[in-house]
Amino acid sequence: MSEKQANSTRLRRVIKMGDLDPAFKREIREIPGVEKINLCFQCGTCTADCPIARFSEIYSPRKIMRMTQLGMKKKLLSSESLWLCAACFTCVDHCPQGVDIAGVVRALRNIAVREGIIPDVFKELTDNILKTGYAYKIPELRKKKRTEKGLPPLPEANLEDVSKLFDVVAVFKAKQEEE
Amino acid sequence: MAELKYLMFLGCVIPYRISSYEISARKVLERLGVELVEMPEFNCCGLPIDSVAHDAMLVLAARNLCLAEEKNLNILTLCTGCAGTLRKVNKSLEADKKLKEHVNGHLKEIGMEFKGGKIVVKHLIQALIEDVSLEKIKDAVVKPLTGLKVAEHNGCHILRPAKYIGFDDPENPVLLKRLIEATGAECLDYMYETDCCGAPIIGVNDKIPLYLAGDKLRNVKSVDAQALITVCPFCHMMFDINQPRIERLLEEEFGIPVLHYPQLLGLAMGFTPQELALEELRVDATKLLNVSQ
Ligand code: SF4
Numbered sequence: 387m388s389e390k391q392a393n394s395t396r397l398r399r400v401i402k403m404g405d406l407d408p409a410f411k412r413e414i415r416e417i418p419g420v421e422k423i424n425l426c427f428q429c430g431t432c433t434a435d436c437p438i439a440r441f442s443e444i445y446s447p448r449k450i451m452r453m454t455q456l457g458m459k460k461k462l463l464s465s466e467s468l469w470l471c472a473a474c475f476t477c478v479d480h481c482p483q484g485v486d487i488a489g490v491v492r493a494l495r496n497i498a499v500r501e502g503i504i505p506d507v508f509k510e511l512t513d514n515i516l517k518t519g520y521a522y523k524i525p526e527l528r529k530k531k532r533t534e535k536g537l538p539p540l541p542e543a544n545l546e547d548v549s550k551l552f553d554v555v556a557v558f559k560a561k562q563e564e565e
Numbered sequence: 566m567a568e569l570k571y572l573m574f575l576g577c578v579i580p581y582r583i584s585s586y587e588i589s590a591r592k593v594l595e596r597l598g599v600e601l602v603e604m605p606e607f608n609c610c611g612l613p614i615d616s617v618a619h620d621a622m623l624v625l626a627a628r629n630l631c632l633a634e635e636k637n638l639n640i641l642t643l644c645t646g647c648a649g650t651l652r653k654v655n656k657s658l659e660a661d662k663k664l665k666e667h668v669n670g671h672l673k674e675i676g677m678e679f680k681g682g683k684i685v686v687k688h689l690i691q692a693l694i695e696d697v698s699l700e701k702i703k704d705a706v707v708k709p710l711t712g713l714k715v716a717e718h719n720g721c722h723i724l725r726p727a728k729y730i731g732f733d734d735p736e737n738p739v740l741l742k743r744l745i746e747a748t749g750a751e752c753l754d755y756m757y758e759t760d761c762c763g764a765p766i767i768g769v770n771d772k773i774p775l776y777l778a779g780d781k782l783r784n785v786k787s788v789d790a791q792a793l794i795t796v797c798p799f800c801h802m803m804f805d806i807n808q809p810r811i812e813r814l815l816e817e818e819f820g821i822p823v824l825h826y827p828q829l830l831g832l833a834m835g836f837t838p839q840e841l842a843l844e845e846l847r848v849d850a851t852k853l854l855n856v857s858q
């Protein structure tokens with residue numbers, strides 16, 4: 387982003403009609419958990435109580451809710467903000483309107499992934515689960531050491547089942563195609 | 566009284582990095598008369614890929630729940646992430662017929678079916694409170710940790726979202742405190758006690774979680790707590806393994822040992838520090854042992 391662009395993003399108060407995507411507005415509202423998005427009246431409780439927002443200059447769940455209501459698809463999906471929610475659910479418990487804020491963020495992330503936007507760490511976790519059943523690659527040495535430490539052997543994954551499940555829910559189709 | 570027998574759901578991060586938690590939990594649970602049955606097969610609870618594809622999380626979680634239903638055993642987890650996820654999916658599939666049909670449609674591909682209403686999922690501290698009981702834990706304490714002052718960090722997913730978890734009060738959680746007090750130690754309050762550790766966004770942005778965890782460590786230190794007690798491998802990693810990194814970033818010294826609750830309880834039950842794998846902690850915890858003896 388050029389400096390000029392960054393400034394205009396910061397200063398721009400007018401939202402251009404061209405930034406809004408009506409189809410996206412409908413699409414997202416149909417996802418289970420997101421139905422209540424229109425009840426958000428922008429009180430800001432979620433941002434005020436969000437531990438991540440306390441330490442981030444850009445992160446604001448309230449803003450994400452507003453942009454979702456308006457259907458600002460492109461901006462939402464390309465923003466780093468989308469990946470900063472820690473899913474602590476504090477906002478979900480505090481929202482006076484019963485909006486499942488973390489659920490909305492999750493739904494937006496799912497859409498971003500389908501459009502090919504995914505942080506490396508999530509790629510890796512998904513890949514590990516598909517290949518080992520575990521979210522992290524557990525070194526053989528660690529598995530062997532379990533016996534020394536008096537721990538039972540690690541249960542094995544049924545990789546055939548995991549891969550079938552990934553197929554039916556179409557996880558990572560995009561990634562496999564790109565490889 | 567509930568039968569003290571569970572299917573042990575280890576999760577991914579404990580066998581990957583935090584075996585001290587598993588070692589100490591197994592020791593303590595055995596002494597308390599809890600029987601653990603190992604999972605016949607395992608796959609991740611699904612939480613890490615909820616952000617990638619919600620349906621994938623649902624089916625991974627449901628597959629584990631089906632295994633527990635087949636064994637007719639309640640699940641016990643040490644990780645708050647696994648506990649929260651499996652508990653939430655178990656409850657929502659039970660409550661939402663449409664969702665259950667949707668998930669079962671996927672599970673059919675692998676010849677499984679989620680029935681619902683057969684089993685429950687409990688985190689370690691929930692099982693200790695609800696099934697083992699505080700009295701029984703107090704009875705098992707032979708070396709009370711009198712004089713030791715600690716603080717606790719609960720871990721979000723055993724408390725929130727309240728409507729699915731239904732354990733303790735997320736705004737003012739007290740049950741882990743009661744468990745700590747059962748060992749004879751004192752549990753202190755501190756600022757921002759219920760805040761998240763930040764671990765879930767490590768890898769996307771490291772600075773925010775390090776600042777967040779650092780803020781918590783500072784608050785723990787400011788009330789003169791001698792240790793922080795956790796009940797989740799992710800929270801533990803954030804406060805223990807990452808503590809030197811946080812100290813470098815904030816140019817501040819904390820030196821706060823971070824113990825898994827079963828390590829603390831184990832000491833009070835008379836296990837040796839070696840038996841509880843205390844030496845595996847990144848921040849040296851030996852200075853605590855002098856206080857408690
Ligand atoms: S707390 Fe709820 S109503 Fe208030 S801004 Fe956040 S989502 Fe909207």
Ligand code: SF4
Nearest residue numbers: 436471472474475477
């Ligand atoms: S769930 Fe996400 S947005 Fe809500 S308070 Fe926690 S980190 Fe902030």
